[in-house]
Amino acid sequence: MEQNGLNSxxxxxxxxxxxxxxxxxxxxxxxxxxxxxxxxxxxGLACCAIEMICAAASRYDIARFGMEIMRPSxxxxxxMIVSGTVTKKMIPVIxxxxxxxxxxxxxxxxxxxxxxGGPFKEGYNVVSGVDKFIPVDVYVPGCPPTPQAxxxxxMKVQEKIRGEPIKTARWxxxxxxxxxxxxxxxxxxxxxxxxxxxxxxxxKN
Amino acid sequence: MNTPAxxxxxxxxxxxxxxxxxxxxxxxxxxxxENANLLEYAIALRDEFGYDYLxxxxxxxxLPEGKMEVVYHVYKTTGGAGLVFKVQVPRVDPIEVPxxxxxxxxxxxxxxxxxxxxxxxxxxxxxxRRIFMWEGFAGHPMRKDWHEPYFEEEGKPFKSRWPEGQLxxxxxxxxxxxxxxxxxxxxPASQTFDSEKALYDSLQIYQKEEIGLDTDHIIVxxxxxxxxxxxxxxxxxxLDGEQIVNLKPVMGYLHRNHEKIGxxxxxxxxxxxxxxxxxxxxxxxxxxxxxxxxxLMNVKPTERSEYIRIIMAEMTRISNHLFLIGTLxxxxxxxxxxxxxxxxxxxxxxxxxxAVAGSRMMCNYFRFGxxxxxxxxxxxxxxxxxxxERFPRKIExxxxxxxxxxxxxxxxxxxxxLTAEDAIKYSAAGPFLRASGIPYDVRRAEPYSIYDxxxxxxxVRSNGDIYDRLMVRxxxxxxxxxxxQQAVKGLPDGxxxxxxxxxxxxxxxxEAYGRVEGPKGELGFYVISNGKPNPWRYHVRAPSFINLxxxxxxxxxxxxxxxxxxxxxxxxxxxxxxx
Numbered sequence: 184m185e186q187n188g189l190n191s192x193x194x195x196x197x198x199x200x201x202x203x204x205x206x207x208x209x210x211x212x213x214x215x216x217x218x219x220x221x222x223x224x225x226x227g228l229a230c231c232a233i234e235m236i237c238a239a240a241s242r243y244d245i246a247r248f249g250m251e252i253m254r255p256s257x258x259x260x261x262x263m264i265v266s267g268t269v270t271k272k273m274i275p276v277i278x279x280x281x282x283x284x285x286x287x288x289x290x291x292x293x294x295x296x297x298x299x300g301g302p303f304k305e306g307y308n309v310v311s312g313v314d315k316f317i318p319v320d321v322y323v324p325g326c327p328p329t330p331q332a333x334x335x336x337x338m339k340v341q342e343k344i345r346g347e348p349i350k351t352a353r354w355x356x357x358x359x360x361x362x363x364x365x366x367x368x369x370x371x372x373x374x375x376x377x378x379x380x381x382x383x384x385x386x387k388n
Numbered sequence: 389m390n391t392p393a394x395x396x397x398x399x400x401x402x403x404x405x406x407x408x409x410x411x412x413x414x415x416x417x418x419x420x421x422e423n424a425n426l427l428e429y430a431i432a433l434r435d436e437f438g439y440d441y442l443x444x445x446x447x448x449x450x451l452p453e454g455k456m457e458v459v460y461h462v463y464k465t466t467g468g469a470g471l472v473f474k475v476q477v478p479r480v481d482p483i484e485v486p487x488x489x490x491x492x493x494x495x496x497x498x499x500x501x502x503x504x505x506x507x508x509x510x511x512x513x514x515x516x517r518r519i520f521m522w523e524g525f526a527g528h529p530m531r532k533d534w535h536e537p538y539f540e541e542e543g544k545p546f547k548s549r550w551p552e553g554q555l556x557x558x559x560x561x562x563x564x565x566x567x568x569x570x571x572x573x574x575x576p577a578s579q580t581f582d583s584e585k586a587l588y589d590s591l592q593i594y595q596k597e598e599i600g601l602d603t604d605h606i607i608v609x610x611x612x613x614x615x616x617x618x619x620x621x622x623x624x625x626x627l628d629g630e631q632i633v634n635l636k637p638v639m640g641y642l643h644r645n646h647e648k649i650g651x652x653x654x655x656x657x658x659x660x661x662x663x664x665x666x667x668x669x670x671x672x673x674x675x676x677x678x679x680x681x682x683x684l685m686n687v688k689p690t691e692r693s694e695y696i697r698i699i700m701a702e703m704t705r706i707s708n709h710l711f712l713i714g715t716l717x718x719x720x721x722x723x724x725x726x727x728x729x730x731x732x733x734x735x736x737x738x739x740x741x742x743a744v745a746g747s748r749m750m751c752n753y754f755r756f757g758x759x760x761x762x763x764x765x766x767x768x769x770x771x772x773x774x775x776x777e778r779f780p781r782k783i784e785x786x787x788x789x790x791x792x793x794x795x796x797x798x799x800x801x802x803x804x805x806l807t808a809e810d811a812i813k814y815s816a817a818g819p820f821l822r823a824s825g826i827p828y829d830v831r832r833a834e835p836y837s838i839y840d841x842x843x844x845x846x847x848v849r850s851n852g853d854i855y856d857r858l859m860v861r862x863x864x865x866x867x868x869x870x871x872x873q874q875a876v877k878g879l880p881d882g883x884x885x886x887x888x889x890x891x892x893x894x895x896x897x898x899e900a901y902g903r904v905e906g907p908k909g910e911l912g913f914y915v916i917s918n919g920k921p922n923p924w925r926y927h928v929r930a931p932s933f934i935n936l937x938x939x940x941x942x943x944x945x946x947x948x949x950x951x952x953x954x955x956x957x958x959x960x961x962x963x964x965x966x967x
Contacts, residue, residue, distance in 0.1 A: 197795065202570065225615050229963055230667035230749065233711075240731040241915055255615040271567075271639045272522055273620055278613055296644075300567070304558065305652070306645030307529050311559065311567050312677065327667075327749060332637035369583045371526035372537075372568045374576050381564060382576050 209346050217261075217287070218344040221337070224260040225253035229267025230329040231294040238330035248337055257283040263338060264333075265319075266353065268296035268303050269310040271373040274365050282363045283318045286354030287347075289340050292319045293333060295326045302326065316375070317364060392455055397436060398471055403428060409642035410476065413896020415684075415917075418472030423485060426475055426781050430460075430491045438464045441828075442492035442815050443659045443903070444912055444929040445499060447506040454479045456508060456823045459914065460488070461901060461929075465812055467825055467833035472901070477508075477935045487513040494815025505530035505647075513592050518642035520966060522583035528572050530648060537562055537569040543922035544653055560571055577842040591626055594634035603628060608948070616719045616952045619962030623951065630947045635940045638819040639933075639966050647875025650926035655681055655893050655917075656756070658926065662913075663750040665928060667917035668711055671704040671741070672873060672906040674754035679836055680913040681756050684895050692882040693758035694838045698875045699771065700744070700753065701904070702868040707737040708907035709819075709861040712959045713786065716858060719956035720799050728788060733782055736774060743767050756893055757886035768876070775872045781871070796830040802856030804954035806942050807852060814938035817931045818909025820958055830905035841878075842871050854950075857957040859938070892921055908932045908959055 196204055227235060239253065241244045255259040257280045269277060281290070292313055295301030300311035313319060322342055323336035349355070365376035373383065400419075401408040405424035405818035411418050414872065421429050433439040439462040446458045456479045463470040463820035477483050487510035488495045499510045500519040507528035510516060517523065527534050538558040540546050548554055558566045591607060610623035620641035626634040648663065650658050662677045675697060700787070711734060714727035738748040743764055747750035753760050790796060806816065810826040821828055829837040829846040848864040849856035887893075897919040909931030916925040935958050943951055 191422060226613055228620055229644075233667060234750065237735070241728045242735050244731070246909055251770055255613075259401060268642060268644045270641060272520075272643065276620075276641070280613060287861075288916075302664070303649065304567075305536060305538045305540075305645040306649055307567070308640075308645055309567060309642050315566065320737045329748060368576070368581045369522045370524060370576060370579075371574060372524060374581070375566070378564060378566075379576050382570060382574070 188335070189267045211345075213345060213349060214345045218341040219249040221248070221250050221262050221289070221340065221344070222252050222254050222260045223250055224257055224284070225255045226263065226280065227266050228269065229296065230271070231266035231297070234327045234330055235293065235333060236246050237265060238333045240286045243330040245334070245337070248324065248334070248335060248341070255282075258285065260284060261287065262289045262291060263317075264291045264293050265297040265313045266293040268301065269313045270308045271310055271367075272285065272369065274310050274313075274316055274373065275369065277313065278316055278364050278366050282366070287344075287352065289320045289343070290317055290338055291321045291340055293323045293336070294328055295324065297363060298322045298324065316367065400429065400431075400432065403432070411472075416894060417899070418474060421473050421475055423475055423477055425601055425673075426486050427488070427491065429473070432472065433492055434463060436525070438466065440812055441465045442481075442488065442494050443487070443817075443910060444901075444914065444927075444934075445495055445502060446914055446925075446927040446929075447502040447508055447530075448916060448925045449479070449530065449532045449604060451479070455508065456483050458485050458502065458508060460857070461912070461914075462492075463833075464790050465828050467828070469834060470901075471851060480511050481507065483507060484509045485512050486511050487516075489513055492815065493813050494934060494937050498931065499806065500863075501584065501933075504528070507531065514592075515636075517590060518640075520638070520643035523586045524581060524583050529645070531881075536645075537567050538649065540575065542652070543920065543937065544657060556624050587624060587636060590834065591624055591634055591636055592648055594626065605633060610951070611638075618715060618960055621960065621962055621965065624956070625736075625943075625948065625951065626949055628893065632946055632951065633947055635943050635951075637936050637939055639666070639962075642962045642966040644966070646928065647926055650721055651923055653923075654921045655895055655923060656890075658923070659754065660752040662928075663752055664963055665967060666708075666906065666908060666911070666932065666961045667749055668961055669699040669704045669708045669749045669907045670749060671753060672904060672911060674707075675701050675837075676902050676904040676911045677913045678754040678902075679904060680900045680915045681893070681895065683900040683902055684898055684915065684917055685756060685893065687757045687760045687886055687898075689837075690883050691880050692762075693884040693886075694768065695875050696759050696763070696884065697754065697783040697837060698839070698842070699872055700741075700751075700759075701736050702871045702875070703771075705868045705907045707734045708864050708959075709865050710734045712735075712861055712956075713790070713858065716854075716953070716956040716959075717790065717796070719952045720854075722793075722795070729786055729789070733779070733786075736778070740767060740770060740774070743770070755885060758884045762884045764820065768879070771872070772876060775869050775876070780868055780951050782868075783862065783865050791859065796858070797855060799950070799953055800858060800957075801851070801853055803854045803950050804942050804946060804957065805853050806938055810938060810941065811852065812942065815934050816909070816938055817935060819847075819857060819860045819864060820909060820935050822847055823849045823857040825850040830903055830910050834903075836902075836904060841865045842874050844967065846867075854953050857959075895919070895923075903929070906931060908961065908964070909935060928964075930964040930967060932958070933965045934967075936965065940947050 292298045297313050303309045321336050321339045368374040389714050407422040409420045417487040441463045444461040455476050469502050481644050500507050504518040571666045608625050611617040612620040622638040624636045662673040665673045714730035742748050746755040756780035806824050810824045827846045827848045844867045895917040899916045901914045912929030914927040918924045
C-alpha cells in the first residue's frame with residue numbers, strides 16, 4: 184500500500200500496528216478503488232478496435248489494470264474507448280451510448296481518426312474528431328496506436344481518476360456538465376442540434 | 389498494351405448486330421453494350437458461354453464526355469480469364485440502366501452502391517435504397533461534380549500544402565467550422581428527419597406463411613453497437629418467434645469515403661489507404677493495388693520481391709484466419725479462450741510484419757515494382773523457425789482442441805447452409821465460396837504474380853455450413869504454410885525494387901483490374917488513369933461486402949441465435965464492407 188501512496192505519513196502509527204493498520208484519506212482510497220476497476224465499453228469502430236482486442240488478449244493483457252471486463256452494455260461501463268473512425272452515420276449512436284453511460288464516465292479517444300479525423304478527415308462522411316460531440320479525457324495518438332500506447336493511455340485515465348477529489352467531483356454536482364448531449368440528426372447532412380441557429384443563418388451571412 | 393488478347397476473344401457483335409462494339413479507347417479493353425441489349429447479352433453470357441460469376445459492378449463518371457458508365461466484370465467458375473463489358477448512358481438525370489439482379493443476384497448490393505454513390509437508377513432492382521449514406525443525404529457523392537465540405541482541389545498534392553506549406557485548418561475554411569454543407573436555403577427547424585423509414589418499409593416485404601397460428605412479427609435491430617457484429621455492422625431482422633423471416637443488412641457506419649479520397653490522392657498515396665480497407669490483411673490489399681497499377685504501368689517486379697510478396701501475402705492469410713477462428717469461436721459461445729490461443733500465434737506474425745515493414749497492422753509495404761525494403765537481418769531465420777517448426781505444430785494443436793468439440797459441431801454442422809448454386813449466384817468469394825464445394829481460387833483460376841510456381845491444393849469442403857467454413861480456414865492455413873515453406877526455400881538474392889524510388893509515378897492512361905485471392909475472397913482493384921497524377925476512378929471490389937449479399941438468404945428460416953454464428957463464419961471486416 185505504501186508504494187501506491189495511499190498511506191499518509193503525517194499520522195504516527197504505533198510500530199506494533201504497522202502491519203495491520205493503514206491511515207489514508209477517503210479521496211485516496213475511493214479513487215484507488217475506482218481506478219483499479221475501470222470497465223471499458225466493448226465498442227469497436229474500426230482498425231483501432233483490433234489493436235484494442237490485442238491489448239486485451241494474450242500478450243498485452245489488459246487485466247493487469249483491472250480492465251479486462253469489457254461490457255457490451257453502456258449501462259455497466261465507466262470508460263468509452265472510441266477506437267476508430269467516427270462517421271456521420273455513426274455519431275448519433277455514439278452520442279446516445281455516451282448519454283446512457285452512468286457517471287462517472289470517461290472517454291478515451293484512440294487513434295488519429297477518433298482524435299481529429301486522421302487520414303480520412305477530408306471524407307464527406309467523416310466527423311473530424313469525436314470531441315466535436317462528446318468530451319474526451321485522454322487522446323492516444325497513432326494509426327493505429329500499438330497496444331502499448333493504448334495501455335499508456337489507460338494509465339493516464341487512471342492517473343486522472345486518482346487526481347479527482349470527491350468534494351468537487353462533477354457527478355455529485357448539478358450543473359451543465361451533467362446535461363445530456365443532444366443527439367445529432369441525419370438530414371441532408373449531419374445536423375448538430377446545438378448549431379441549429381448557425382445553420383439557419385448560414386446562407387444569409 | 390493493357391489489352392490481353394484473351395479478353396477480346398468472346399466476340400458477340402455478330403450475334404447482336406449494332407449493339408456491341410469493342411472498347412477501342414487507348415488502354416481500355418472489353419466491350420461496350422447498348423443499354424437496351426444489356427439483359428439479353430448478360431443472359432447469353434451466363435447461359436451459353438459459362439460466365440456464371442459476376443465479380444464486380446461499378447460505375448465511372450466521365451464528366452467531360454457527359455457520360456456515365458457501368459462496368460461489369462464476369463468470370464467463369466471453371467477458371468480462366470474474365471470478360472469486361474460496359475454500358476454507357478448520357479449523364480442526364482434520371483440515369484437509368486437495367487438491373488442485372490434477376491440474372492446475377494450477386495449484383496444486388498453492388499447496384500445499390502452505384503445508386504447511392506453515383507445516382508444510377510437500376511430499373512428492375514428489387515430494393516434500390518441507399519446503402520452507405522442515409523436516406524435523405526443530399527447528392528450522390530462519387531460524382532465528379534459533387535464536392536465534399538472540405539473540398540480544396542481536384543487532386544493532390546494540394547497547392548496549400550506544397551511546396552510552400554501554407555497550411556490552414558480545413559475547419560477554418562468552412563462556414564460552420566465543421567465537415568458539413570447544406571443545400572441552399574436549408575432550414576433544419578422546419579422539418580423532421582427520418583432516415584430509417586425506407587429500411588422498415590422494405591423489411592415488411594416478405595412471404596408470409598399462411599399455415600399455423602397467426603402471430604405478430606417483431607423487428608429486432610442488432611448493431612451497430614453489438615459485440616458480435618465485428619465492428620459497426622447492423623442487421624435488421626423480422627422475427628416470427630425465434631425464426632428469422634426477413635433480414636436486411638444495414639451498413640455505412642464505417643463508410644469513410646475510401647474511393648473519393650482515393651481519387652484525390654496520387655497513385656502512390658493510395659497504398660497506405662489500402663492497408664485500412666481490410667485491416668486484418670493489409671499486405672493482401674497492398675498486393676491487389678500494386679498489381680492493378682503495375683498492369684497499367686507495365687512494370688514487372690523483381691524476382692526477389694515476388695517471393696517476398698508471396699511470403700507476406702500468405703502470412704497475412706494465416707494471421708487473418710487465426711483471427712477468424714478466435715472470433716468465430718467467440719460467436720459460437722466459447723468466450724475468449726480460443727481467441728487467446730489464436731491471437732498468441734497471430735502476434736508472432738505481427739512481429740515479423742513490424743520488423744519488415746515497421747508497423748504491426750498497417751504495413752504499407754508494397755511498392756509499384758517491388759516492395760519498400762528488403763528483410764532486415766534475422767527476419768528470414770525467424771520466418772523459418774515459425775513456419776517450419778512452430779506453426780505446423782500449433783495449428784494441429786488448435787485444430788485438435790476445437791474441431792471435435794461437441795458444441796462447435798452441433799452449432800456448426802448443418803447451420804447456415806449455402807448451396808453451391810447459390811454461392812455462385814450470389815457472387816460469394818474466397819473460403820466462403822469454397823466451403824460450399826466450388827473449387828475456385830484466384831491463385832489457381834487465374835494465377836497472378838508467381839503462384840503458378842508453387843505446389844498447393846485448392847481447399848474445398850462440400851456442405852457449405854458454419855462448420856465447413858471453419859474447417860476450410862484450418863486447411864487454408866496448412867496450405868499457406870506449404871507455400872511459405874516453398875517460397876522461403878526458393879527465395880533468390882537480388883534487388884527488391886524494379887524502379888528507382890520516386891515521389892510520384894507516371895501512369896499511362898487506361899484501365900486495369902487487378903485481383904488477388906485475399907483471405908476473405910477475391911479482392912479486386914479497378915483503376916482508371918487518364919495520364920494525370922491522380923486516378924480518375926479507383927474502385928475496390930471488396931469481398932466481405934459482396935459476400936454479405938447472400939447473408940440474408942442463408943439466414944432466412946434459421947433461428948435468431950444462429951445469425952451471429954453465420955455472420956462470424958462469413959468473415960467480414962467493416963473497413964472493407966463500408967470502405
